[in-house]
Amino acid sequence: MKAVVLDPDNRFTLTSLDEPVPGVGEVAVRVEYAGIQWGDVLVRGGYFPVPRPFVPGFEAAGRVVAVGEGVDPARVGQRVTALTSSGAYAEVVVAPAILALPVGDLDARTAAAFGWAAPTAWDLIHTVTRVRPGDSVLVHAALGGVGSLAAQFASAAGAGRIVGVVGDPDQADYAAKLGYDRLVSRHGFPETLGDERFDVILDPVGGPVRAAGLDHLAPHGRLVAYGAMGGAASVPIDADELLAQGRSVLTYNSHLLSRTAPERLAASAVEALRLLGDGRARIDVAAVYEPADLDAAVQRLAAGGTRGKHLVRFGGSDV
Structure with missing residues (x-):
């Protein structure tokens, strides 16, 4: 072959x-x-x-x-x-x-x-961060495979505001079709966010981006780390400081899940396929x-x- x-x-x-x-x-x-x-x-x-x-x-x-x-x-x-x-x-x-x-x-x-992007995006929204109606969501690598689907799944879950971080913020028209309310440049992150806080942050980047994300979590907010695309050193996290505001840092590893609980990954994939089949999400x-x-x-x-x-x-x- x-x-x-x-x-x-x-x-x-x-x-x-x-x-x-x-x-x-x-x-x-x-x-x-x-x-x-x-x-x-x-x-x-x-x-x-x-x-x-x-x-x-x-x-x-x-x-x-x-x-x-x-x-x-x-x-x-x-x-x-x-x-x-x-x-x-x-x-x-x-x-x-x-x-x-x-x-x-x-x-x-x-x-x-x-x-892998679709079940990962489904799990990030529904089983890890459990996005609720009205939640504000920040998505890094917003137009990538996971990010573009996560925005759609968050929108379908009733998220109130969805902001994406991208390399090229001039794709706002395209991003709006995916459910984003705003795009910001990764080169201007986090300054362009001002004082905005988010209930959910999806972070596959790590390093300084992760540290900045912790500063932009709302009380009871959830940041999920599911990669380290930036290749930077790990960010120290103070659990007591998180506790004071009820904030959470979570992780997700789809490859590990495929080996330890493949039936769970398969179940999430079926849900993602259902949304694609119904036309409520697009790739x-x-x-x-x-x-x-x-x-x-x-x-x-x-x-x-x-x-x-x-x-x-x-x-x-x-x-």
Whole structure:
């Protein structure tokens, strides 16, 4: 089969490999599209050491072509979106059956773009911070995969005000379609917020951004840390100081959840799929690449400023 590997020279290279065989509790999926995400940047940057050569790719959409022991054979032929720990940049990928979710009539591009971002965004809003009607919400990386969906889920949950932090604040018209009331530049953060306080802050950045977020939490506010894109040192947190205002700092790790309680991640993914299927949330696919162009695609993502979801096409239609 055709696959992309991350080679010892830190390049994404198109090659040929044997098709993987599903093990116990797994399915094999013939990939139509695979999603490009920040995990690809981290793997190539060495933040997550992996043996080389390594087949990256953590999310894909396609059809189940084989099942492993313990999986219902009737799943063969089913259209799914699959969450994986590796291997999605290939014509066939193996995934846990519980995290290969039926997508019904959802088109293949949207199903691939769903990826880890959709269940993560759902959990951030509904199971971690528990956004309530009238809450004010601040979202960092606001137009990224998680941020753009989190804003929509927060809006559907009744949030009263949603502010996004982005690299390019000139995309206000686009952001308004996602539920944002205002965009602010990360280069002017936090000064442009003035004295504004938020009930919920979603922070995948860390470092000084996290420290500033703590200063902008309202009484009883909840800040959730779910990444460290900035690469800065960890921020010390004074629990007694938080206690005085009833503020909370929470964490979320979807990859860990997939290993410790995959049924919970799957349940959140089903809820996110329901909103997409009902048209109450949207995912914009901004670019589709061929496998040979993955290196350039990941570089573009790492440079920042991208909007919408980017995919790699393996077997899907190019229209």
